[in-house]
Amino acid sequence: MSLVDPPSKTTAIMKNPIKLLFLTLLVLASSLQVMAQTTQDEKPVYRISGRIIDKSSSEPVAYAAVALLDAESKQSIAGAVADLNGAFFITGFKNGEFVLQTSFLGFKTSISQVIKVTAGNTNITIGDLVLVEDAVDLQEVTVQGQRSLIEERVDRTIYNAENDKTTMGGDASDVLRRVPMLSVDLDGNVSMRGSTNILVLIDGKQSAIVASNIADALKQIPAEEIKSVEVITSPSAKYDAEGTGGVINIITKKNNLQGASLNINTSAGLRGSNLGLNASLKKGKMGFTLGGFGRSGYNILGSFENQQTLSNPDGTALQINQSADTKSNMLFGRYNFGWDYEINKYNFMTASVSLGVRNMNSKQNDLLTETFFEEELINSLLRNVEVKDLSNNIDVNYNYTKTFEKAQKEFSISGLYSKNNRTNDFVNSLFTESFDDVLRRVKNENGAINQEFTIQLDYVTPLGNNNKQILEYGAKNIMRSAVSEFAYFNAEGPNGPFVESNDVTFSNEFSYDQNVTAGYLSYTLGFLDNYTIKTGLRYEYTNIDADFKNSELPAEIPSYGLFVPSVNLSRKLTNGNMVKAAYNRRVQRPSLQFLNPNINAANPQQISQGNPLLDPELTDNYEVSYSTFIKGSSINLTSFFRNTTGSIQPVRTIQDDDIIFTSYENIGNERAVGMSLSTNINISGKFSLNGGLDGYFAMLDNGLEDPQFAAYNEGFVFSGRLFGNYTLPKDWQVQAFTFARGRQVQLQGSQGGFRVYGLNLNKQFNDKKGSIGFGAENFLATEFKIKNELMTPSIMQQSTNTLRNMNFKINFSYRIGKLSVGGPPKKKRGVTNEDLKEGGEGNGAGAAISN
Template identity: 75%
Template structure:
C-alpha cells in the first residue's frame, strides 16, 4: 500500500499546485480584465467560442479565453497597451474588434455583444476546414474530433478508439478506460443491443468514416445510468443541419481489407432525411499462436502441454441506417431512426497440435482443425420527441428505443487419428443467442429563478431486457458421419435471462462565485432478474436489489480557458451475457470456459482530479484518479481431468487503481499540428480467497501512449501519421503482453476539393506482431504467444456530389442511453460554466 499512499499524496500535490495557479491568476485578473459576449445573428449565444487578445500593431497573441455556455468571456493576464480581440468559432466567420487602449486609468474594458456571421458553405466550390483542435476539453468530458483524422480511413471504430486519450484497445478490439474494461459505449447517446453483446465486435462493425467525434466521460452525472465502472464513451456519428441534397461516396482497398460506403441526405424546410450504408470486408488476415502450460499437482507428477496452430480470419461487416427529423414548430421537434447491421466473422485454427508430457516423458500428441463462426444481425428503432420553451435551457423530452440482436457462435472441432492422416471424429457446438431491449425514458430540465446559474434536472427510465442462449453439442464419427446431439443438460440446454431496471434521478447544477460550477445528483435503480434453464430442474434464483448512486462534480474555470475539476461518483456494473452464458466453450479442448448465471453486480467508487491549461495556443491536460471496486467479477481457473484448464467467473475480486494521464494538443503553425498522450496507472488486484491453491493477487504499473501528427502541404496535399503503444497489462493471474502500432496516410484533394484520393500504410516496417502473455497460479503456469501479420497497404477514395448551404443550428437531440452491462472489455446535458 506504500505506492497507494505515495500516489495519493501526488494527487494532493497536483491539487495544491493548481490552487496556487488559481491564486496567482486571480490576483492578476483583479487588475486587468476584458469582457464581452459572443452571439449569433439571431441573438443566441455561441457556447465555447474563442476570444483571443492580440497586440493591435504586431498581431501577436497576448492572452485568450473560451466563452461559457452563455457566450460570455473574460480575458486577463495582460498589461497596458493597444489591443484588438478576435472572436471565432467553427461554422462562423471570425471577427476582429476595433483597437482600444488599456492604461493605468482604464484597466478593464467591456466589448459588449459581438455578433458572428455564419460562414456560407458550397460543397461544389469549397471545403470548410474547421480550426477546432483534434482534442477538446469540456466541463464534463474530453472530446476527440475523429473527423479530422485521415489515418483511420478504411478502418473501423476500433481504429478510432485507439487514438482517443484515456482509452486503450488491444489487438482483439477489447476497449478499456484507464485500465478498466467495465465501460459503457453509446452510439449517438443511445445504447444498442449489439454493444450489450460484445463491445469489441460492435466497434468493428462501425466504419471510421462515419464517426464525427468520440466523447470520453470519466465521471458521469446522475442523469446517466449507474452502469459503467470505468466511465462512458459516446460515439457521435456524422449528421448535418444543411439545406439541400448530397451524396457522398467513399471506399478503400488494401491487402487485408476493403470497404465501400454511400451516404445521402436530403433537407427541405423543416423535414430532413438521411440514408446511409457501409460495407467492409477483411481477408488475408493470417497469424499463429503458441502455448506452453504446466499443470502443477503436489500429489502427482507435473503435466506439460505444448500447443501451436496457424490461424486465418475472414470477416464481412455491414451497417445501414435511415433517419428522419421534423421540426413541427419553434418548440416541438421529432426524430426517428432505423438502423440494421450484419456481422460475419469466420476463424480457422489449422494444424492445432497438442503435445502432452508427464514431467519430461512424452505421453501423446493430438492434431485438430477448428472452424469458428461468429455471426450476427441487429436492428435498432429509436423515436424521440423534444419540447422546448421560451425560457432558455428549459426542455422536456420523451424517448423510446427497441433493439434486437441475433447471434450465432458455432465451432466444429475435427480430431485426427493417431497417424494424423484422416479425421477420426468431430465435435460441433451450436449456440444461438438473442438480445432484446425495450426502453422508455423521460427527461426534464429547467433553470431555477430568472438566470441560468441554477439548473434542475430530473427524469425516469425503464429498461426491459431479455437474453436467450440456446446451445447444443453434437458428435460425429469420421469426416462424414452424421452428428448426434449430446443430451447431457450441461452441454445442450436453453438459458433465458430476463432483467428489468427501473430508475429515477435528480441533478442540481449551481454556478457560484463567478467561476465555479457544482453539479450534484442522486440516482436510484431497482433491478429484478428472472433466469431459467429449459432442461433443468435447478432454478437460477437471483434476488432483486436496489441501489442508490450519488455523484458530485466541481469545476473552477480559470483565465485563458484553463480549468480545474474534481469529481466523485459511485458506479455499478451488471454482468452481460458473455459472463452469464452457461454454454461450454470448448473450441480448444485443453482450455474450456463457461459463464456463471448467478453473478452479482460490481460496485465501484471513483475519485478524479484534473487540470487543463492553454499555453500559446496549445492545450495540456493533467488527469489523476483513484478507483476502488468491490465484488469484482474475476475468472476462476481450475484443472479438470488432470490436463484441462477450466475457466468460469465469480464475484470474488477486489480491484484498486490509481493513475495519472497527460495529453496535449500542440499547434506549431497553421500547417502543422501535433498531439499525444501518456497514460499510466498502478493496478492492485486480489480475488480475496484464502485457499492457497486458488488465492491470487497481482499489482504493477501499466503505461500506454499515443502520438498523432498532421501536416498540410501545398496544392491540397496532406500527410498524417499516428502511432500507439501499450505496455504490459497487469491481470489478476499474470500479464497480457504489450504491443505497438503505427500508420501513415497521404491524400490529395481534387476537383475543387469535392474528391480526394490517398495512400495509406500500416505497420509497414515489420511483417508481424508478436504478443507474449503469462498466466501464473498455484496450480497453473502458462506462457502463450500470439502472432499477427498486420502489415497493410491501402488506397483510399472519396467523392461528394451535391450542393448544400448552412441552415441555422439545429435543436438539441435527445436519445435513450442504456448505460449498463459489464463487457469483456449524452450529449445534451446542461452545463454551466461562468
Template identity: 70%
Template sequence: MKTLNQLLIAFLILNAILVQQTHAQTTEAVKPVYQILGKIFEKDKDEPIPYAAVSLIDATTDKTVAGAVAGFDGEFILANFGDGTYKIQISFMGFQSYSSQPITISATNFRVDLGKIQLETEAVALQEVTVTGQRDLFEEKVDRTIYNAENDKTLIGGDATDVMRRVPMLSVDMDGNVSMRGSSNILVLINGKQSAIVASNVADALKQIPAEEIKSIEVITSPSAKYDAEGTGGVINIVTKKNNLQGATLNINSSAGLRGSNLGLNASLKRGKMGWTLGGFGRAGYNIRGFFDNQQTVTNADGTALQINQYADTRSNMIFGRYNLGWDYELDKYNFLTASVSLGLRNMQNWQDGLSTETFFEETLVSSVLRDVSVNNLSNNVDVNFNYTKTYEKPLKEFSISGLYSQNNLTNDFINSLYNGTFDDILSRIKNNNLGTNQEYTIQLDYVTPIANSKNKILEYGAKNILRRATSDFAYFTATGSDGEFVEIDDVNFSNEFTYDQNVTAAYASYTTNFLKKYAFKGGLRYEYTTISADFRNSEIEADIPSYGVIVPSVNLSRRLENGRMIKAAYNKRVQRPSLNFLNPNINAANPQQISQGNPLLDPELTDNYELSYSTFSKGTTINFTTFFRNTTGSIQPVRTVQEDDIIFTTFENIGREKAYGLSIFSNITLSDKFSLNGSVDGYYARLNNGLDDPLYAAANDGFVFSGRIFANYSLPNNWQLQSFAFMRGRQVQLQGTAGAFGIYSLNINKQFNEKRGSIGFGAENFFTPVFRINNELITPTIMQQSTIGMRNMNFKVNFNYRLGKLTMEPSRRKRRGVTNDDLKGGGEGNENMN
C-alpha cells in the same frame, strides 16, 4: 467517505495554491496579466452562441498566437500573450466569420473588454467552404474530454476501433476490446444510445461503424446522475455526423487495401421542416493470418508436472455491414419528432489450421494430437428509436420522451476435427451450436428546467425502464469420420436453453449551478431497482437471483482560473451488471485443452471513483493533468481450475477486489497554422486480489501499466495533407498473470480535388513490422502458462471519397435527446460553465 474527504481537501489545497499564484501574477506590477474578453451573440436574436472558436491573430505576421472556445453563455477570455497589435477572429458553423479591428496591447492597456460581439447567420454552398489551419482535435469540458475525429484524415477506410486508439485515456487491444484507464467495464453509446449489439460485444459492434461517419468521441470519466449507473470505468459516447442542412446530397467513401476494403454510401434530403437520411456501409477483411503458440505446465498434487505444448496457424475472414434510415420533423417552433431504424450484420470466420497438442509427463512424450478448428461468429441486429421533444419559450426548458427497441441475434458455433496422425484421416468431430438472442425494450422521460429564470441554475430529473431478455440455445454434437452424421449429446450440461430476464427501473435528479462567478457545481442522485429471473428449459435447475436496489450519487466541481486554466474534482459511484458473455452457461471447448463457461448467478460489481484534474492553455498548447483513484468490490474475475485430463477450466465469480491509482497527461500543440501535434500518456498502479484464503486458489497481483499515443498533422501546398499516428499499450496487469504489450503505427497522405468535393489518398500501416508478437502469461499455484499470439498486420491501402449535391446551412435551434442504455459489463454535453 474518508477518501472523498481527502479528495475535497486536495481540491481545496490545489485551488488555494493556484489562486495564490494567480493573485501574485496579477498584482506583480511589471508583469500584468494581458486579457481580451467578450461575449458572442446571434445578431437580431440576442441569444448567446456557445462553443464558438476564438483566435488571437498577430496583425503583423497573421500567425495565430492564442485561442479559446466560448462557454455556454458565449463568454470567452484570451490570455497569456505579450505586447503587440492583434486581431480577434471568431468562427462558428452556420454563421459568418468575424474579424475585429486591430487592438494594441501594452503594459498600459493590458485588459480589453470587447463587450457584445454579434454574428450573422449565413447560407453557403457546402463545397465552397474553405477551412484554413488545423482545428483542435481535443476539447476539454467540465465532465468529459472530446476527440474531434472528423478532423483526422488518417481514419479514412477504418472503423470505430481505429478511432478509439487515438482517444486519450482509452486503450484498445489487437482484438478491439476497449478499456478506460485500465478498466474494461465501460459504457459505449452511439449518439447517446446503446443497442443490444453493443451490450453483447463492444469490440464487434465498433467494427460495424465506419470511421468516416464519426464526428467525435466523448470520454466521460465522471458521469452525472442522468446516466445509467452502469460502467465502472466511465462512459464513451460515439457522436456520428449530423447536419441541419437544406437540400440533397450523396457522399461516397471507399477504401481498398492488402487486408481489407470498404464501401459506403450516405444520402440526405432536407426540405422545409422534414428531413431524411439514408446510409449504408460495408467492410470486408481478408488475408488476415497469424499464429499462436501456447506452453502450459500443470503441477499435480504429488509434485509431478505435465507439460502441454500447442501450436496452430490462424486465418480470418470477415464481413461487416451497417445500414440506417433516419427521419425528423419539426411540428412547430417548440415540438419535434425524430425516428430511426438501424440494421447491422457481422460475419466472422476463424480457422486454426493444424492445431498440434503434445503432452509430456516428466519430459516424456505421452500423446500427440492434431486437429483443425473452425469457428463462426455471426450476428445481425436491428435498432428502432423514436423521440418526441418539446421546448418552451423559457430558455433551456425542455421535456422529452423516448423509446427504443433493440434486438441482436447471435450465432457462435465451432467444429473441432480430430485427425489420426495425418491430415488425410479424420477420426472424429465435435460441433457446438450456440444460438443467442438479446432483446431490449426501453422507455425514458427527461425534464430540464432553469430555476427562478436563471440560466445558471438548472434542474434535471427523469425516469426510465429497461426490460431485457437474453437467451442462449446451445447444444453439442459428435460424429465419427469425415462424413458421419452428427448426434446430439444427451446431457443437460451440454445441450440446453438458458433464458435470462432483467428489468431495471430508475429515477434520477440532478442540479447544476454556477456560483462565486468562477465555480460550477453539478450533483445528483440516481436510484435503480433491478429484478432478475433465470431459467434452464431442459433441467430442474433454478437460478434464484434476488432483486436489489442501489443509490448512486455523483458530484462534479470545477473552478475557472485566469489564463484559461481550470481545476476539477469529481466523485461518483458506479454499478456493473454482468452481460451475456459472463452469464452464458454454454461450454466453449473450441480448444479442448482450455474450456470456459459463464456463470448465471453473478452479482453486479460496485465501484467508487475519485478524480482530480487540472488543465491549462499556453501559446497554442493545451495540457491536461488528471489523477484518479478507483476502488471496486465484488469484481467479476476468472477462476481457473484443472480438471480431468489436465484440462484448464475457466469460469467467473464475484471474488475480486481492485484498486487503481493513476495519472493521465495529454496535450495538443499547434506549432503553426500548418503543423500540429497531439499526444497522451496514461499510467496507473493496479492492485488486484481475489479474496480467497485457500492457497490453491488464492491470487493477487500488482504493478504499473502504461500506454501512450502521438499524432502529427501537416498541411502541404495544393490541398495535400500528411498525417502520422502511433499507439503503444504496455504490459497489462491481470489477477493471474499479465497480457503482453504491443504497438501500432500508420502514415497517410491525401489530396483534395474538384473544389474539395473529393479526396484520394494512400495509407500504410505497420510497414516496418511484418509480424506482431504479443506475449501473455498465466500464473497460479498449479498452472504456469506462456502463450504468444502472432498477427500479420502490415497493410497498404488506397482511399477515395467524393460528394455529390449541394446543401445550404441553417443554424440548429434545438438539441436532440434519445434513449441512453448504459449499463452492461461486456467485451448531457458539458462545458466549462454548465453541466
C-alpha cells in the same frame, strides 16, 4: 513476486490507496500552485475572452471559430473555438492592435472593432459578439480556423475525430485508440484507465449489440462517420449507474443542410477494403438521411504458441505445448435511415432505423497439442478448428423534444427497440494418431436472440433569473430479454452424421429477462463567480428472471435496489485554467458474455463456461484534474483512485484429462490509483501535435483463503499516444499516429504490451468535393508478438500470439450535390443505456448470448 504471496513491506503504501491518493494529490496541488505562481510572477496574462450569440435568437453559437488578426495586415495571430455556451478565450499574443474575425457555417463572417493591447491592458473581456444568419450555398461559405483535436469541458474530454485523417478506411476502434485515457487492444476491447467496465453510447444511445459486446459493435462503425468522442470519467446522476470506469459517447456526423447530396468514400488495401455511401435530403422542416457502410477483412494471418505446466499433488508436473496457424476473414456492415421534422419553433421529432451485420470466420489450422510427463512425450494430438461468429441487429429509435422560450428549459421523451440475432458455432476435427485422416468431429451450435425496449423521460429547467442554477430530473425503464439455445454434436470420421448429446449440461435452452427501473435528480449551481457544483442522486431497481428449459438447474437471482450518488466540483482560475474534483458510485451488471452457460470448448485443453448467478460489481471513483493553456496549447493532468468490490473474476481449475476449466465468480477486489497527462500543442497554423501518457498502479485480490485458489497481483501499467498533423500547400495534408501500451497486470498473470502506428497522405481536389490519399499501417515490421502469462498454484501458462497486420491502402471520397445551410442545429436527446460489464478473457465465455 509470486501471485499468491502476500504483498511485501515495500508495497505497504500501495496497500493504503487512500493515503497514496492523498499524497499524490498533495504533490500535484503543490506543483500546480508553484506553476501558477511562477507564471503570474514572470509576466502578465495576455487573454481576450467573450461570448458568441445568434442575433435572431440571442442563443449561444457553439463551436463558432474566432480568429485574432493583426489590425493592419490582417495576418492571423491566434484563434479559438467557442464552447457549448458560446464562450471563448484567446491567448498566445503580445502588445498590438487587433481585430476579431468570427465565423460559423450558416452565418455571415463578422469583424470586430480594433482592440488595443498594451502592457497595462492585457486581460480583455469584450462581451458578446453577434452573428447574423446567412443561408447561402455551402460552396460559398468559408469557415476560418479549425477545432482543436482535444477539448476539455467541465465534466468530459472531447476528441474531435473529424480532424484526424489517419483513421480513413478504419472503424471506431481505430478512432478510440487516439482518445485520451482510453486503451483499445488488438481485439477491439476498450478500457478506460485500465477498467473495461465502461458504457459506450452512440449519439447518446445504446443498442443491444453495444450492450453485450463493445468490441464487435465498434467494428461496424466507420471511422469516417465519427464526428467526435466524449470521455466522461465522472458521469452525473442523469446517466445510468452502469459503467464503473466511465462513459464513452461516440458522436456521429449529422447535418441540418438544405438540398440533396450523395457522398461516396472507399478504400482498398492488403488486409481490408470498405465502401461507404451517405445521402441526405432536406426540404423545409423535414429531412431524411440514408447511410450505408460495408467493410471486409481478408488475409488476416497469424499464429499462436501456448506452453502450460500443470502441477500434481505428488510434486510431479505435466507440460502441455500447443501451436497453430490462424486465419480470419470478416465482413461488417451498418446501414441507417433517419427522419427528422421540426413541428414548430419549440417542438422537434426524430426517428431512425439502423440495420447491422457482422460475420467473422476464423480457423486454427494444424492445432498441435503435445503432452510431456517428466520431459517424456506421452501424447500428441492434431486438430483443425473452424469458428463461425455471425450476427445481425436492428435498432429503432424515436425522440420528441420540446423547448421553451426560457433558455435551457427542455422536455424530451425517447424510445428505443433493439434486437440482435447471433450464431456462434464451431467444429473441432481430431485426426488419427498418424495425422492422416479425421478420426472424429465435435460441433457446438449456439444460437441467441437478445432484445431491449427502453423508454426515457428527461426534464431540464433553470432556476432563478441568472441561469446559475439548473435542475434536471427524469425516469427510465429498460426491459431486456435474452435467449441462448446451445447444443453439442458428435460425429465419427470425416463424413459421419452428427448426433446431438442428451446431457442437459451440453444441450439446453437458457432464458434471461432483466427489468431495470430508474429515477434521478440532478442539481447544478454556479457560485462565487468561478465555482460550479453539480450533484445528484439516482435510484435503480433491478428485477431478474432466469430459467433453463430442459432441466431443473438453479437459476434463481434475487432482485435488488441501488442508490447511486455523484458530485462534480469545478473552479475556473483567473488565467483561464480550471481545477476539477469529482466523486461517484457506479454499478456494473454482468453482460451476457459472463452469464452464458454454454460450454466453450473450441480449444479442448482450455474450456470455459459463464455463470448465470453473478451479482453486479460496485465501484467508488475519486478524481482531481487540472487544465491549463499556455500560448494556445492545452495541457490536462488528472489523478484518480478507483475501488471495486464484488469484482467478477475468473476461477480456473484442472479437470480430468488435464483440462483447464474457467468460470466466473464475484470474488474480486480491484483498486487502482494513477495519473494521466494529455496535451494539444499548436506549433503553428500548419503544424500541430497532441499526445498523452497514462499510468496507474493496479492492485487485484480475489479474496480467497484456500492456497489452491487464492491470488494477489499488483503492478504498474503505462500507455502513450502521439498524433501529428501538417498542412502542405495546394490542399495536401500529412498525418501520423502511434499508440503503445505496456504490460497489463491481471489477477492471475499479465497480458503483453503492443503498439500500432499509421501514416496518411491526403490531397483534396475539385473545390474540395473530392479527396484521394494513401495510407500505411504498421509498415516497419511484417509481424509482432504479444506474450501473455497465467500463474496459479497449480497452473503456469505462457502463450505467444503473432499477428501480421502490415497494411497499405488507397483512400478515395467524393461528394455529389449542392447543399445550403438551414440554420443552427436542434439539440437532440436520446436513450442512454449504460449498464453491462463487457468482455471476458480469451478463453472465457466466448459464445455470448448476444453480440
